[in-house]
Amino acid sequence: MRAIQGQLPHPRHTEVHRVFVNAPPDMAWQAARHFDMASIPWVRLLFDIRLLPERLLGHQPSEADRRLGVDQVTESGKGFMIVHETPGKEVVVASVGQFWHLTIPFAAVAPQDFRSFQTPGYGKLAWAFSVEPYLKGSTISLELRTTATDEVSWQKLNAYYQLIGIGSRLIREASMHHLVAALGKLPLPDDDVRALPGDELLPQASYALTHHINIEAPPEIVWPYLMQLGCDRAGWYSIDRLDHGGVPSVDHLVPGWETRKVGDRLSATPAQDSFFEVLALEEKKHFVIGGETQRFGGPYKMTWAFILEPIGEDATHLVSRTRAEATPNWEEWLMEHLVYPPVHGFMSGAQLKHIRQLAERDAQMR
Numbered sequence: 001m002r003a004i005q006g007q008l009p010h011p012r013h014t015e016v017h018r019v020f021v022n023a024p025p026d027m028a029w030q031a032a033r034h035f036d037m038a039s040i041p042w043v044r045l046l047f048d049i050r051l052l053p054e055r056l057l058g059h060q061p062s063e064a065d066r067r068l069g070v071d072q073v074t075e076s077g078k079g080f081m082i083v084h085e086t087p088g089k090e091v092v093v094a095s096v097g098q099f100w101h102l103t104i105p106f107a108a109v110a111p112q113d114f115r116s117f118q119t120p121g122y123g124k125l126a127w128a129f130s131v132e133p134y135l136k137g138s139t140i141s142l143e144l145r146t147t148a149t150d151e152v153s154w155q156k157l158n159a160y161y162q163l164i165g166i167g168s169r170l171i172r173e174a175s176m177h178h179l180v181a182a183l184g185k186l187p188l189p190d191d192d193v194r195a196l197p198g199d200e201l202l203p204q205a206s207y208a209l210t211h212h213i214n215i216e217a218p219p220e221i222v223w224p225y226l227m228q229l230g231c232d233r234a235g236w237y238s239i240d241r242l243d244h245g246g247v248p249s250v251d252h253l254v255p256g257w258e259t260r261k262v263g264d265r266l267s268a269t270p271a272q273d274s275f276f277e278v279l280a281l282e283e284k285k286h287f288v289i290g291g292e293t294q295r296f297g298g299p300y301k302m303t304w305a306f307i308l309e310p311i312g313e314d315a316t317h318l319v320s321r322t323r324a325e326a327t328p329n330w331e332e333w334l335m336e337h338l339v340y341p342p343v344h345g346f347m348s349g350a351q352l353k354h355i356r357q358l359a360e361r362d363a364q365m366r
Contacts, residue, residue, distance in 0.1 A: 198305030
């Protein structure tokens with residue numbers, strides 16, 4: 001679990017930006033830990049605009065005040081503080097203040113008291129750089145969390161963020177792109193062509209459709225939602241009007257639905273008149289369903305695999321792949337070129353996004 005989750009649990013708003021760089025973790029850490037976001041010219045301009053009220057009041061910001069990074073925090077000691085640091089891995093910066101004012105009144109809070117601070121009238125925010133090894137390089141994540149000590153303050157903070165959030169998000173995205181440019185982009189495996197669990201069940205299949213998504217939650221949080229797939233359980237987490245009779249997929253984990261086993265049947269339809277079978281399963285790693293039926297006078301076989309791969313300690317790369325083969329050949333061509341790409345592609349994309357939304361929500365509320 002990332003340290004920021006312990007410093008600011010139960011956030012009301014969270015954003016995570018993640019990149020993959022072609023550099024070892026120690027080099028990636030040095031670049032992220034000492035990166036000054038204001039070194040990007042247009043970012044410095046935005047920050048100078050933010051300091052304009054202080055200039056109008058006669059307060060000339062120092063050069064240190066015009067920097068925007070972890071080093072600036074440690075040097076200025078104004079408003080922001082380091083509340084946690086594991087050298088080489090993660091640093092968490094936090095602040096308590098009334099951020100919606102032109103000149104921010106910061107609360108005087110010691111780093112060790114940030115988590116427990118609950119005096120009404122304030123917003124709380126934390127952001128963190130974390131670096132972990134990934135494949136032959138590293139992954140760097142930049143996470144922002146916000147909340148407030150009471151509902152009125154949250155409404156003010158939320159309204160303020162709606163105004164400045166676009167600029168804030170652009171700054172963070174630009175900073176991560178800058179790190180990738182400086183360290184090099186890590187070549188990632190091509191999910192569309194690489195071999196995945198489940199491929200061996202239909203080795204001659206000429207049709208395959210692959211989707212993937214990164215989820216800011218570990219496999220142990222993502223996996224239970226895969227176990228709930230099926231109209232006999234939670235639904236398909238896709239377009240419920242099309243595949244679940246209009247009934248919303250269950251948006252929480254249900255006791256008793258934590259496991260499946262090879263040979264189990266999953267209802268494909270709300271009427272439970274068509275089924276998938278569990279063909280292969282390795283807990284928290286892959287889940288393969290499929291089956292065989294008769295269409296147009298010939299056999300139609302398909303597999304549908306879900307593969308989970310950890311990204312560091314607290315994120316998951318989720319891949320979904322459908323493979324099919326059919327006879328006669330014209331049916332296989334029809335499915336491969338006209339039916340499945342738009343229909344299943346659209347449904348599968350929606351499904352992965354919905355699972356990501358639920359898993360990230362659960363991860364943030366730990």
